[in-house]
Amino acid sequence: MHQALLPGYIQHLLQPASYLHPVDTVSFIQTHVSYLIFAGAYVYKWKKTVNLGFVDFSTLEKRGYFCEEEVRLNRRLCPDMYLGVVTLCRKGDLFQLEGDGEPIEYGVKMRRLPATLMMDRVIAGSHLTRNHLAKIVDRLVVFYDSVPIVPVASGYGDVHAVARNIRDNFTETSSFVGGKALSEAQFIRIQNFAESFLQNHELFDKRVRQGKVRDCHGDLHSANICLTDEIAIFDCIEFNESLRCTDIAADVAFLAMDLDFHNLLDLSNFFVDRYISCSGDEGLREMLDFYKCYRAYVRGKIGLLTAADQAVGLDEKSAALKMAQHYFQLAEKYTMA
Known part of the structure:
Protein backbone atom coordinates (compact mmCIF):
# COMPACT_ATOMS: atom_id res chain seq x y z
CA MET A 1 0.00 0.00 0.00
CA HIS A 2 1.07 3.63 -0.42
CA GLN A 3 2.86 4.99 2.67
CA ALA A 4 0.86 8.22 2.52
CA LEU A 5 -2.20 6.27 3.73
CA LEU A 6 -0.42 5.20 6.91
CA PRO A 7 -0.49 7.16 10.18
CA GLY A 8 2.30 9.72 10.45
CA TYR A 9 4.05 7.89 13.27
CA ILE A 10 4.18 4.67 11.25
CA GLN A 11 5.64 6.56 8.29
CA HIS A 12 8.31 7.88 10.68
CA LEU A 13 9.10 4.40 12.01
CA LEU A 14 9.60 3.06 8.49
CA GLN A 15 12.78 5.16 8.28
CA PRO A 16 15.95 3.35 9.48
CA ALA A 17 17.22 6.56 11.10
CA SER A 18 14.31 6.46 13.57
CA TYR A 19 16.05 3.81 15.69
CA LEU A 20 18.90 3.96 18.18
CA HIS A 21 20.03 0.43 17.32
CA PRO A 22 21.54 -0.62 13.95
CA VAL A 23 18.93 -0.84 11.19
CA ASP A 24 19.71 -1.27 7.49
CA THR A 25 16.20 -1.70 6.16
CA VAL A 26 12.73 -1.56 7.64
CA SER A 27 9.72 -3.62 6.56
CA PHE A 28 6.20 -3.85 7.87
CA ILE A 29 2.98 -5.79 7.68
CA GLN A 30 -0.44 -4.96 9.04
CA THR A 31 -3.39 -6.92 10.33
CA HIS A 32 -6.92 -5.76 11.04
CA VAL A 33 -5.80 -4.54 14.49
CA SER A 34 -2.06 -3.84 14.39
CA TYR A 35 1.07 -2.75 12.54
CA LEU A 36 4.20 -4.88 12.79
CA ILE A 37 7.49 -3.17 11.96
CA PHE A 38 10.64 -5.23 11.42
CA ALA A 39 13.73 -3.14 12.16
CA GLY A 40 17.10 -4.81 12.49
CA ALA A 41 17.17 -7.39 15.28
CA TYR A 42 13.80 -6.28 16.66
CA VAL A 43 10.09 -6.21 15.89
CA TYR A 44 7.81 -3.41 17.06
CA LYS A 45 4.07 -3.96 17.30
CA TRP A 46 1.67 -1.00 17.35
CA LYS A 47 -2.06 -1.28 17.94
CA LYS A 48 -4.47 0.40 15.53
CA THR A 49 -7.06 2.83 16.87
CA VAL A 50 -10.02 0.50 16.36
CA ASN A 51 -13.08 -0.81 18.18
CA LEU A 52 -14.39 -3.95 16.51
CA GLY A 53 -16.51 -5.12 19.41
CA PHE A 54 -14.37 -8.11 20.34
CA VAL A 55 -11.31 -5.85 20.51
CA ASP A 56 -11.27 -2.23 21.70
CA PHE A 57 -8.07 -0.20 21.16
CA SER A 58 -9.96 3.06 20.71
CA THR A 59 -8.05 5.14 23.28
CA LEU A 60 -4.37 5.66 24.06
CA GLU A 61 -4.98 4.46 27.60
CA LYS A 62 -6.47 1.19 26.35
CA ARG A 63 -3.65 0.66 23.85
CA GLY A 64 -1.10 1.20 26.61
CA TYR A 65 -2.88 -1.22 28.95
CA PHE A 66 -3.14 -3.95 26.35
CA CYS A 67 0.52 -3.53 25.41
CA GLU A 68 1.38 -4.28 29.05
CA GLU A 69 -0.96 -7.28 28.99
CA GLU A 70 0.54 -8.53 25.74
CA VAL A 71 4.03 -8.57 27.26
CA ARG A 72 2.89 -10.16 30.52
CA LEU A 73 0.85 -12.93 28.92
CA ASN A 74 3.26 -13.81 26.14
CA ARG A 75 6.19 -14.11 28.51
CA ARG A 76 4.49 -17.29 29.74
CA LEU A 77 5.62 -19.08 26.57
CA CYS A 78 8.27 -16.66 25.23
CA PRO A 79 10.06 -15.09 28.21
CA ASP A 80 13.08 -13.96 26.17
CA MET A 81 11.22 -12.67 23.10
CA TYR A 82 8.99 -10.02 24.68
CA LEU A 83 11.32 -7.24 25.82
CA GLY A 84 8.77 -4.75 27.08
CA VAL A 85 6.52 -1.81 26.30
CA VAL A 86 7.99 1.17 24.44
CA THR A 87 6.68 4.69 23.96
CA LEU A 88 6.62 6.87 20.89
CA CYS A 89 6.88 10.50 21.91
CA ARG A 90 6.46 13.79 20.12
CA LYS A 91 8.36 17.01 20.56
CA GLY A 92 6.79 19.66 18.41
CA ASP A 93 6.52 18.15 14.95
CA LEU A 94 9.13 15.44 15.61
CA PHE A 95 8.51 11.83 16.62
CA GLN A 96 10.99 10.06 18.89
CA LEU A 97 11.02 6.38 19.83
CA GLU A 98 11.54 5.95 23.57
CA GLY A 99 12.03 9.69 23.90
CA ASP A 100 11.17 12.07 26.72
CA GLY A 101 8.39 14.09 25.11
CA GLU A 102 4.65 13.62 25.10
CA PRO A 103 3.72 9.92 24.63
CA ILE A 104 1.43 9.58 21.64
CA GLU A 105 1.54 5.79 21.24
CA TYR A 106 2.59 2.66 23.08
CA GLY A 107 4.08 -0.39 21.39
CA VAL A 108 5.57 -3.78 22.17
CA LYS A 109 9.25 -4.45 21.48
CA MET A 110 10.26 -8.02 20.66
CA ARG A 111 13.37 -9.90 19.64
CA ARG A 112 13.14 -10.91 16.00
CA LEU A 113 12.87 -14.65 15.48
CA PRO A 114 14.42 -16.40 12.45
CA ALA A 115 11.96 -16.12 9.56
CA THR A 116 13.05 -19.42 8.02
Whole structure:
Protein backbone atom coordinates (compact mmCIF):
# COMPACT_ATOMS: atom_id res chain seq x y z
CA MET A 1 0.00 0.00 0.00
CA HIS A 2 1.07 3.63 -0.42
CA GLN A 3 2.86 4.99 2.67
CA ALA A 4 0.86 8.22 2.52
CA LEU A 5 -2.20 6.27 3.73
CA LEU A 6 -0.42 5.20 6.91
CA PRO A 7 -0.49 7.16 10.18
CA GLY A 8 2.30 9.72 10.45
CA TYR A 9 4.05 7.89 13.27
CA ILE A 10 4.18 4.67 11.25
CA GLN A 11 5.64 6.56 8.29
CA HIS A 12 8.31 7.88 10.68
CA LEU A 13 9.10 4.40 12.01
CA LEU A 14 9.60 3.06 8.49
CA GLN A 15 12.78 5.16 8.28
CA PRO A 16 15.95 3.35 9.48
CA ALA A 17 17.22 6.56 11.10
CA SER A 18 14.31 6.46 13.57
CA TYR A 19 16.05 3.81 15.69
CA LEU A 20 18.90 3.96 18.18
CA HIS A 21 20.03 0.43 17.32
CA PRO A 22 21.54 -0.62 13.95
CA VAL A 23 18.93 -0.84 11.19
CA ASP A 24 19.71 -1.27 7.49
CA THR A 25 16.20 -1.70 6.16
CA VAL A 26 12.73 -1.56 7.64
CA SER A 27 9.72 -3.62 6.56
CA PHE A 28 6.20 -3.85 7.87
CA ILE A 29 2.98 -5.79 7.68
CA GLN A 30 -0.44 -4.96 9.04
CA THR A 31 -3.39 -6.92 10.33
CA HIS A 32 -6.92 -5.76 11.04
CA VAL A 33 -5.80 -4.54 14.49
CA SER A 34 -2.06 -3.84 14.39
CA TYR A 35 1.07 -2.75 12.54
CA LEU A 36 4.20 -4.88 12.79
CA ILE A 37 7.49 -3.17 11.96
CA PHE A 38 10.64 -5.23 11.42
CA ALA A 39 13.73 -3.14 12.16
CA GLY A 40 17.10 -4.81 12.49
CA ALA A 41 17.17 -7.39 15.28
CA TYR A 42 13.80 -6.28 16.66
CA VAL A 43 10.09 -6.21 15.89
CA TYR A 44 7.81 -3.41 17.06
CA LYS A 45 4.07 -3.96 17.30
CA TRP A 46 1.67 -1.00 17.35
CA LYS A 47 -2.06 -1.28 17.94
CA LYS A 48 -4.47 0.40 15.53
CA THR A 49 -7.06 2.83 16.87
CA VAL A 50 -10.02 0.50 16.36
CA ASN A 51 -13.08 -0.81 18.18
CA LEU A 52 -14.39 -3.95 16.51
CA GLY A 53 -16.51 -5.12 19.41
CA PHE A 54 -14.37 -8.11 20.34
CA VAL A 55 -11.31 -5.85 20.51
CA ASP A 56 -11.27 -2.23 21.70
CA PHE A 57 -8.07 -0.20 21.16
CA SER A 58 -9.96 3.06 20.71
CA THR A 59 -8.05 5.14 23.28
CA LEU A 60 -4.37 5.66 24.06
CA GLU A 61 -4.98 4.46 27.60
CA LYS A 62 -6.47 1.19 26.35
CA ARG A 63 -3.65 0.66 23.85
CA GLY A 64 -1.10 1.20 26.61
CA TYR A 65 -2.88 -1.22 28.95
CA PHE A 66 -3.14 -3.95 26.35
CA CYS A 67 0.52 -3.53 25.41
CA GLU A 68 1.38 -4.28 29.05
CA GLU A 69 -0.96 -7.28 28.99
CA GLU A 70 0.54 -8.53 25.74
CA VAL A 71 4.03 -8.57 27.26
CA ARG A 72 2.89 -10.16 30.52
CA LEU A 73 0.85 -12.93 28.92
CA ASN A 74 3.26 -13.81 26.14
CA ARG A 75 6.19 -14.11 28.51
CA ARG A 76 4.49 -17.29 29.74
CA LEU A 77 5.62 -19.08 26.57
CA CYS A 78 8.27 -16.66 25.23
CA PRO A 79 10.06 -15.09 28.21
CA ASP A 80 13.08 -13.96 26.17
CA MET A 81 11.22 -12.67 23.10
CA TYR A 82 8.99 -10.02 24.68
CA LEU A 83 11.32 -7.24 25.82
CA GLY A 84 8.77 -4.75 27.08
CA VAL A 85 6.52 -1.81 26.30
CA VAL A 86 7.99 1.17 24.44
CA THR A 87 6.68 4.69 23.96
CA LEU A 88 6.62 6.87 20.89
CA CYS A 89 6.88 10.50 21.91
CA ARG A 90 6.46 13.79 20.12
CA LYS A 91 8.36 17.01 20.56
CA GLY A 92 6.79 19.66 18.41
CA ASP A 93 6.52 18.15 14.95
CA LEU A 94 9.13 15.44 15.61
CA PHE A 95 8.51 11.83 16.62
CA GLN A 96 10.99 10.06 18.89
CA LEU A 97 11.02 6.38 19.83
CA GLU A 98 11.54 5.95 23.57
CA GLY A 99 12.03 9.69 23.90
CA ASP A 100 11.17 12.07 26.72
CA GLY A 101 8.39 14.09 25.11
CA GLU A 102 4.65 13.62 25.10
CA PRO A 103 3.72 9.92 24.63
CA ILE A 104 1.43 9.58 21.64
CA GLU A 105 1.54 5.79 21.24
CA TYR A 106 2.59 2.66 23.08
CA GLY A 107 4.08 -0.39 21.39
CA VAL A 108 5.57 -3.78 22.17
CA LYS A 109 9.25 -4.45 21.48
CA MET A 110 10.26 -8.02 20.66
CA ARG A 111 13.37 -9.90 19.64
CA ARG A 112 13.14 -10.91 16.00
CA LEU A 113 12.87 -14.65 15.48
CA PRO A 114 14.42 -16.40 12.45
CA ALA A 115 11.96 -16.12 9.56
CA THR A 116 13.05 -19.42 8.02
CA LEU A 117 11.95 -21.29 11.15
CA MET A 118 8.46 -19.82 11.34
CA MET A 119 6.06 -22.73 11.23
CA ASP A 120 4.01 -21.35 8.35
CA ARG A 121 7.21 -20.97 6.30
CA VAL A 122 8.25 -24.51 7.19
CA ILE A 123 4.83 -25.76 6.09
CA ALA A 124 5.08 -23.80 2.83
CA GLY A 125 8.41 -25.49 2.14
CA SER A 126 6.93 -28.95 2.90
CA HIS A 127 9.42 -29.45 5.73
CA LEU A 128 7.09 -29.90 8.71
CA THR A 129 7.65 -33.22 10.51
CA ARG A 130 6.10 -35.25 13.28
CA ASN A 131 9.12 -34.40 15.40
CA HIS A 132 8.24 -30.70 15.16
CA LEU A 133 4.68 -31.43 16.29
CA ALA A 134 5.86 -33.69 19.12
CA LYS A 135 7.98 -30.81 20.44
CA ILE A 136 5.01 -28.46 20.21
CA VAL A 137 2.87 -30.94 22.14
CA ASP A 138 5.52 -31.24 24.85
CA ARG A 139 5.56 -27.46 25.19
CA LEU A 140 1.76 -27.21 25.30
CA VAL A 141 1.23 -29.97 27.86
CA VAL A 142 3.60 -28.23 30.29
CA PHE A 143 2.01 -24.85 29.54
CA TYR A 144 -1.59 -25.95 30.15
CA ASP A 145 -0.56 -27.67 33.36
CA SER A 146 1.08 -24.45 34.55
CA VAL A 147 -1.68 -21.94 33.82
CA PRO A 148 -4.58 -21.45 36.23
CA ILE A 149 -7.91 -23.17 35.93
CA VAL A 150 -10.49 -20.50 35.21
CA PRO A 151 -12.90 -20.15 38.18
CA VAL A 152 -16.36 -21.53 37.43
CA ALA A 153 -17.88 -18.29 38.69
CA SER A 154 -16.20 -16.35 35.87
CA GLY A 155 -18.45 -18.05 33.35
CA TYR A 156 -15.58 -18.32 30.84
CA GLY A 157 -15.60 -21.52 28.84
CA ASP A 158 -19.09 -22.62 29.84
CA VAL A 159 -21.73 -23.19 27.21
CA HIS A 160 -23.18 -19.70 27.60
CA ALA A 161 -19.81 -17.97 27.13
CA VAL A 162 -18.96 -20.14 24.13
CA ALA A 163 -22.38 -19.45 22.64
CA ARG A 164 -21.88 -15.68 23.04
CA ASN A 165 -18.52 -15.80 21.28
CA ILE A 166 -19.86 -17.89 18.43
CA ARG A 167 -22.99 -15.80 17.98
CA ASP A 168 -20.86 -12.66 18.05
CA ASN A 169 -18.92 -14.11 15.12
CA PHE A 170 -22.11 -14.60 13.17
CA THR A 171 -23.25 -11.07 13.98
CA GLU A 172 -19.89 -9.58 13.00
CA THR A 173 -19.95 -11.35 9.63
CA SER A 174 -23.66 -10.99 8.78
CA SER A 175 -23.07 -7.97 6.53
CA PHE A 176 -20.63 -10.04 4.41
CA VAL A 177 -23.05 -12.93 3.80
CA GLY A 178 -23.77 -13.39 0.11
CA GLY A 179 -20.42 -11.93 -0.92
CA LYS A 180 -17.54 -13.67 -2.67
CA ALA A 181 -16.15 -15.31 0.46
CA LEU A 182 -19.24 -16.46 2.37
CA SER A 183 -22.46 -17.65 0.74
CA GLU A 184 -25.82 -17.56 2.49
CA ALA A 185 -26.06 -21.35 2.32
CA GLN A 186 -22.66 -21.73 4.04
CA PHE A 187 -23.60 -19.21 6.71
CA ILE A 188 -26.86 -21.00 7.51
CA ARG A 189 -25.27 -24.45 7.55
CA ILE A 190 -22.43 -23.40 9.86
CA GLN A 191 -24.78 -21.48 12.12
CA ASN A 192 -27.19 -24.45 12.41
CA PHE A 193 -24.31 -26.83 13.18
CA ALA A 194 -23.02 -24.56 15.95
CA GLU A 195 -26.45 -24.01 17.49
CA SER A 196 -27.15 -27.74 17.45
CA PHE A 197 -23.87 -28.61 19.18
CA LEU A 198 -24.42 -25.90 21.78
CA GLN A 199 -27.44 -27.87 23.01
CA ASN A 200 -25.01 -30.38 24.58
CA HIS A 201 -24.92 -28.49 27.87
CA GLU A 202 -23.73 -31.48 29.87
CA LEU A 203 -20.70 -31.91 27.59
CA PHE A 204 -19.60 -28.32 28.18
CA ASP A 205 -20.36 -28.57 31.91
CA LYS A 206 -18.22 -31.70 32.18
CA ARG A 207 -15.23 -29.92 30.60
CA VAL A 208 -15.62 -27.10 33.14
CA ARG A 209 -15.88 -29.54 36.09
CA GLN A 210 -12.78 -31.39 34.89
CA GLY A 211 -10.73 -28.19 34.97
CA LYS A 212 -10.21 -28.07 31.21
CA VAL A 213 -11.10 -24.37 30.95
CA ARG A 214 -7.83 -22.51 31.47
CA ASP A 215 -6.09 -19.22 30.76
CA CYS A 216 -4.95 -20.47 27.35
CA HIS A 217 -3.24 -18.94 24.31
CA GLY A 218 -6.31 -18.22 22.21
CA ASP A 219 -4.62 -17.81 18.82
CA LEU A 220 -2.70 -21.05 18.37
CA HIS A 221 -1.89 -21.38 14.68
CA SER A 222 1.23 -21.83 12.58
CA ALA A 223 1.93 -18.12 11.97
CA ASN A 224 2.38 -17.74 15.74
CA ILE A 225 4.89 -20.56 16.22
CA CYS A 226 8.64 -20.57 15.56
CA LEU A 227 10.37 -23.96 15.36
CA THR A 228 13.55 -22.96 17.17
CA ASP A 229 15.32 -25.45 19.46
CA GLU A 230 13.02 -24.29 22.24
CA ILE A 231 9.66 -23.93 20.51
CA ALA A 232 8.44 -20.33 20.60
CA ILE A 233 4.66 -19.88 20.72
CA PHE A 234 3.85 -16.19 20.66
CA ASP A 235 1.13 -13.58 20.03
CA CYS A 236 -1.53 -14.91 22.37
CA ILE A 237 -4.79 -13.01 22.74
CA GLU A 238 -4.36 -10.19 25.23
CA PHE A 239 -7.30 -7.99 24.27
CA ASN A 240 -10.24 -10.18 25.30
CA GLU A 241 -10.21 -12.54 28.28
CA SER A 242 -13.30 -14.41 27.12
CA LEU A 243 -11.49 -15.41 23.91
CA ARG A 244 -8.35 -16.53 25.74
CA CYS A 245 -9.85 -18.15 28.85
CA THR A 246 -11.36 -21.14 27.14
CA ASP A 247 -11.39 -24.91 26.88
CA ILE A 248 -7.95 -26.32 26.10
CA ALA A 249 -9.73 -28.19 23.31
CA ALA A 250 -10.36 -24.88 21.55
CA ASP A 251 -6.62 -24.14 21.49
CA VAL A 252 -5.65 -27.62 20.30
CA ALA A 253 -8.40 -27.57 17.68
CA PHE A 254 -7.06 -24.27 16.31
CA LEU A 255 -3.67 -25.71 15.38
CA ALA A 256 -5.25 -28.97 14.17
CA MET A 257 -7.58 -26.93 11.94
CA ASP A 258 -4.60 -24.97 10.63
CA LEU A 259 -2.89 -28.21 9.63
CA ASP A 260 -6.12 -29.33 7.94
CA PHE A 261 -6.22 -26.00 6.10
CA HIS A 262 -2.78 -26.76 4.66
CA ASN A 263 -3.92 -30.27 3.63
CA LEU A 264 -1.69 -31.91 6.23
CA LEU A 265 -4.39 -34.26 7.49
CA ASP A 266 -2.02 -37.01 8.66
CA LEU A 267 0.03 -34.50 10.64
CA SER A 268 -3.14 -32.96 12.05
CA ASN A 269 -4.31 -36.36 13.27
CA PHE A 270 -0.85 -37.09 14.68
CA PHE A 271 -0.84 -33.79 16.57
CA VAL A 272 -4.25 -34.43 18.15
CA ASP A 273 -3.47 -38.07 18.99
CA ARG A 274 -0.12 -37.10 20.48
CA TYR A 275 -1.63 -34.35 22.58
CA ILE A 276 -4.37 -36.63 23.93
CA SER A 277 -1.83 -39.36 24.68
CA CYS A 278 0.55 -37.02 26.51
CA SER A 279 -2.11 -35.07 28.40
CA GLY A 280 -4.57 -37.86 29.10
CA ASP A 281 -7.39 -35.59 27.89
CA GLU A 282 -9.55 -38.16 26.11
CA GLY A 283 -12.62 -35.93 26.33
CA LEU A 284 -11.00 -33.39 24.01
CA ARG A 285 -11.88 -35.50 20.98
CA GLU A 286 -15.63 -35.01 21.56
CA MET A 287 -15.16 -31.25 21.19
CA LEU A 288 -12.75 -31.30 18.28
CA ASP A 289 -14.90 -30.78 15.16
CA PHE A 290 -17.03 -28.18 16.91
CA TYR A 291 -14.01 -26.09 17.88
CA LYS A 292 -12.31 -26.68 14.52
CA CYS A 293 -15.38 -25.26 12.82
CA TYR A 294 -15.39 -22.31 15.22
CA ARG A 295 -11.69 -21.59 14.63
CA ALA A 296 -11.96 -21.86 10.84
CA TYR A 297 -14.88 -19.44 10.93
CA VAL A 298 -12.88 -16.98 13.07
CA ARG A 299 -10.00 -17.07 10.57
CA GLY A 300 -12.48 -16.44 7.78
CA LYS A 301 -13.88 -13.48 9.72
CA ILE A 302 -10.39 -12.03 10.15
CA GLY A 303 -9.88 -12.26 6.40
CA LEU A 304 -13.11 -10.36 5.80
CA LEU A 305 -12.21 -7.64 8.30
CA THR A 306 -8.73 -7.28 6.83
CA ALA A 307 -10.13 -6.95 3.31
CA ALA A 308 -12.61 -4.32 4.53
CA ASP A 309 -9.87 -2.13 6.03
CA GLN A 310 -9.57 1.04 3.89
CA ALA A 311 -5.83 1.21 4.61
CA VAL A 312 -5.17 -2.19 3.02
CA GLY A 313 -3.95 -2.29 -0.57
CA LEU A 314 -5.76 -4.04 -3.42
CA ASP A 315 -3.42 -7.04 -3.53
CA GLU A 316 -3.77 -7.53 0.20
CA LYS A 317 -7.55 -7.25 -0.04
CA SER A 318 -7.70 -9.86 -2.78
CA ALA A 319 -5.45 -12.26 -0.85
CA ALA A 320 -7.44 -11.76 2.36
CA LEU A 321 -10.76 -12.46 0.62
CA LYS A 322 -9.40 -15.58 -1.06
CA MET A 323 -8.09 -16.91 2.22
CA ALA A 324 -11.39 -16.10 3.95
CA GLN A 325 -13.24 -18.05 1.29
CA HIS A 326 -11.04 -21.10 1.89
CA TYR A 327 -11.53 -20.90 5.66
CA PHE A 328 -15.31 -20.72 5.34
CA GLN A 329 -15.22 -23.74 3.03
CA LEU A 330 -13.24 -25.62 5.65
CA ALA A 331 -15.63 -24.57 8.41
CA GLU A 332 -18.48 -25.95 6.32
CA LYS A 333 -16.67 -29.28 5.91
CA TYR A 334 -16.54 -29.75 9.68
CA THR A 335 -20.32 -29.49 9.81
CA MET A 336 -20.50 -32.61 7.65
CA ALA A 337 -17.82 -34.66 9.45
